[in-house]
Amino acid sequence: MKRSMSVFNVTTLTLGLAFLYLPMLLLMVYSFNSSRLVTVWAGFSTQWYGELLRNEQFLDAAWVTLRVAVVSSTIATVLGTMAAWVLVRERRFLGRTLFSGMIYAPLVMPEVITGLSLLLLFIAIGLDRGILTIILAHTTFSMCYVSVVVSSRLVSFDRSLEEAALDLGCSPMQAFGHVTLPIIAPAVISGWLLAFTLSLDDLVIASFTSGPSSTTLPIKIFSSMRLGVSPEINALSTILISIVAVGVVVAALVSKSQIARREIEEREGQK
Amino acid sequence: MDTKPSPAPFAPWTDPAAVPLIRFEGVTKRFGDFTALQGIDLQIYPREFFALLGPSGCGKTTLMRMLAGFETPTEGTIWLDGQNIAPVPPNKRPVNMMFQSYALFPHLSVWDNIAFGLRRAGQDKDTIKARVEEMLRLTRLDQFARRKPHQISGGQRQRVALARSLALGPKLLLLDEPLGALDKKLRQDTQFELMDIQEKTGTTFVIVTHDQEEAMTVASRVAVMDAGRLCQIDTPQHIYETPNSRYVADFIGEVSIIEGRVDSLGEEIGIAYAEGQKPVMTRTGGTEVALGQSVFYAIRPEKIWVGAEPHPDRINSVEGTIVDIGYLGDVSTYHVRLDSGQMIKALMTNAERYAASRFTWNDRVWLSWSRHAGVVLTS
Numbered sequence: 001m002k003r004s005m006s007v008f009n010v011t012t013l014t015l016g017l018a019f020l021y022l023p024m025l026l027l028m029v030y031s032f033n034s035s036r037l038v039t040v041w042a043g044f045s046t047q048w049y050g051e052l053l054r055n056e057q058f059l060d061a062a063w064v065t066l067r068v069a070v071v072s073s074t075i076a077t078v079l080g081t082m083a084a085w086v087l088v089r090e091r092r093f094l095g096r097t098l099f100s101g102m103i104y105a106p107l108v109m110p111e112v113i114t115g116l117s118l119l120l121l122f123i124a125i126g127l128d129r130g131i132l133t134i135i136l137a138h139t140t141f142s143m144c145y146v147s148v149v150v151s152s153r154l155v156s157f158d159r160s161l162e163e164a165a166l167d168l169g170c171s172p173m174q175a176f177g178h179v180t181l182p183i184i185a186p187a188v189i190s191g192w193l194l195a196f197t198l199s200l201d202d203l204v205i206a207s208f209t210s211g212p213s214s215t216t217l218p219i220k221i222f223s224s225m226r227l228g229v230s231p232e233i234n235a236l237s238t239i240l241i242s243i244v245a246v247g248v249v250v251a252a253l254v255s256k257s258q259i260a261r262r263e264i265e266e267r268e269g270q271k
Numbered sequence: 272m273d274t275k276p277s278p279a280p281f282a283p284w285t286d287p288a289a290v291p292l293i294r295f296e297g298v299t300k301r302f303g304d305f306t307a308l309q310g311i312d313l314q315i316y317p318r319e320f321f322a323l324l325g326p327s328g329c330g331k332t333t334l335m336r337m338l339a340g341f342e343t344p345t346e347g348t349i350w351l352d353g354q355n356i357a358p359v360p361p362n363k364r365p366v367n368m369m370f371q372s373y374a375l376f377p378h379l380s381v382w383d384n385i386a387f388g389l390r391r392a393g394q395d396k397d398t399i400k401a402r403v404e405e406m407l408r409l410t411r412l413d414q415f416a417r418r419k420p421h422q423i424s425g426g427q428r429q430r431v432a433l434a435r436s437l438a439l440g441p442k443l444l445l446l447d448e449p450l451g452a453l454d455k456k457l458r459q460d461t462q463f464e465l466m467d468i469q470e471k472t473g474t475t476f477v478i479v480t481h482d483q484e485e486a487m488t489v490a491s492r493v494a495v496m497d498a499g500r501l502c503q504i505d506t507p508q509h510i511y512e513t514p515n516s517r518y519v520a521d522f523i524g525e526v527s528i529i530e531g532r533v534d535s536l537g538e539e540i541g542i543a544y545a546e547g548q549k550p551v552m553t554r555t556g557g558t559e560v561a562l563g564q565s566v567f568y569a570i571r572p573e574k575i576w577v578g579a580e581p582h583p584d585r586i587n588s589v590e591g592t593i594v595d596i597g598y599l600g601d602v603s604t605y606h607v608r609l610d611s612g613q614m615i616k617a618l619m620t621n622a623e624r625y626a627a628s629r630f631t632w633n634d635r636v637w638l639s640w641s642r643h644a645g646v647v648l649t650s
């Protein structure tokens with residue numbers, strides 16, 4: 001059976017995709033422009049990538065961003081997984097509803113408010129703004145995302161597997177390490193990737209919580225934009241887009257294979 | 272009923288000096304307001320194959336989970352090997368459980384699943400290897416050692432679960448409906464395999480099952496449960512032949528129950544069950560009854576002889592009409608309505624292939640049975 005799309009569908013799809021990706025595509029194309037003028041095409045060149053590599057400020061900002069992203073997403077993954085485990089496993093404990101509400105609140109909270117409140121907190125406790133404060137801030141908001149991803153996996157996790165591990169001589173910690181964690185690992189990894197990408201492109205929260213010595217890449221780009229668009233920023237953005245795209249695709253692939261495997265296991269594993 | 276003392280049958284429960292492996296003392300389990308188990312007193316002896324039988328929701332799994340350590344009794348004490356096990360966490364008990372859902376670890380191969388408990392016990396590599404291979408041989412899984420649980424069949428998975436729970440050599444193995452998912456043939460094979468393993472390893476087994484035939488086949492003793500209580504604990508033969516209540520009689524196998532009043536005492540008592548009908552004459556088998564007491568007379572279908580005339584040697588004979596015939600291949604069950612309206616089931620073996628069943632619907636037949644055929648029940 002042949003199924004071709006109607007003219008209408010083709011048009012909407014094209015327009016939709018163009019709307020989403022044309023600006024980015026344009027930016028990527030112009031990052032290879034040899035002219036300094038952003039709007040005039042003067043031939044192919046990779047010179048802006050070279051300049052970028054010689055720009056200390058950008059390199060510093062990139063290094064800060066990377067460190068923040070790796071550290072904060074790792075901490076967020078540990079905390080988010082623990083929170084998810086407690087919420088799914090311990091059905092009854094004092095303040096459970098409050099706790100679960102508080103875990104998910106930052107998901108819907110406007111970033112400006114999260115950023116502002118964190119800033120006030122850091123000032124109140126006298127913590128100097130720098131890499132540490134950005135890491136704390138990113139951990140705070142990205143652990144909610146990790147906890148959502150991991151708890152959706154834990155909900156369908158067969159409790160009797162943990163009981164079997166206990167039965168065979170594991171302490172509760174060992175049961176988690178030897179049985180639960182390996183099985184939910186794909187969800188934990190996609191949670192980490194999500195937290196990593198979120199941290200990588202966060203501008204709002206970072207600008208509230210960063211100090212003069214710790215500018216992240218998005219902040220750097222944003223501030224240099226005020227002095228006019230330079231092709232270097234195009235090059236930088238192209239690199240960023242590529243990293244994020246790779247991250248998203250890997251996360252999608254991991255969770256897709258996880259779903260496929262889970263389906264097989266659940267279909268075959270039960271009885 | 273008296274037990275034969277001949278070549279030392281396995282019956283530690285009749286020996287007052289025998290020390291039970293498990294002892295339940297007044298164990299009650301409540302979930303909130305709901306009482307799942309009520310005043311359980313139970314002794315299970317080493318090397319027993321003990322079956323728990325009862326309708327859904329009567330508390331069988333709860334009882335097992337208390338032995339494994341996943342639930343704690345609300346009241347009462349459970350002793351294992353002379354030790355109160357309430358404070359012992361599941362991972363410290365010499366008990367292993369084979370889960371109803373098998374609960375195999377999906378990320379580990381068959382080999383690693385079986386080795387799991389041995390590794391946690393910190394045994395050295397060679398010991399583990401030897402033990403796992405022994406288990407694989409025992410459960411005939413050698414070829415599947417490297418596969419993951421989702422790459423083997425249901426029956427094989429069940430054997431992996433069994434091997435895994437046996438590997439640690441527990442004192443007590445709990446099997447929660449282990450054969451529920453298997454077809455009849457595989458189930459029978461596995462039942463014999465289980466009995467064989469039990470014989471070889473000397474482990475004490477407690478098995479939960481919905482299938483009374485299975486309980487009768489494998490068990491040294493059977494406990495029949497109802498709504499959180501133990502109704503009767505006895506050998507399969509005693510449970511079948513001398514049930515202690517209508518509930519047990521009805522739960523195990525087919526039975527017809529005649530309700531009546533004791534109208535004569537003596538070596539045989541007479542039970543009058545309907546106006547103008549000869550009373551049922553029966554031995555009491557030790558049941559104390561008084562004249563005029565209302566009792567139940569339970570009789571199994573295979574104890575009744577069906578014929579065109581009364582059987583000359585049987586003390587009880589009564590006439591009725593066949594209302595239904597259940598043909599099962601090897602046997603046929605006749606549902607006979609007596610003239611008093613009482614329904615009686617009778618079983619006949621189909622010994623000849625073409626003796627097209629001698630009786631058919633609406634035939635008048637005589638049912639005859641002896642003075643030992645049924646039991647007198649007071650509850």
Ligand SMILES: Nc1ncnc2c1ncn2[C@@H]1O[C@H](COP(=O)(O)OP(=O)(O)OP(=O)(O)O)[C@@H](O)[C@H]1O
Pocket residue numbers: 302305307325326327328329330331332333334481
């Ligand atoms: N955690 C629990 N909370 C509340 N009620 C429970 C809990 N576990 C079991 N019950 C109740 O206790 C009763 C006994 O449950 P159990 O699982 O022991 O039944 P079962 O005899 O194993 O039944 P089945 O043959 O269907 O498996 C049931 O009525 C069940 O609803």
Ligand SMILES: [Mg+2]
Pocket residue numbers: 331332333
């Ligand atoms: Mg059950």
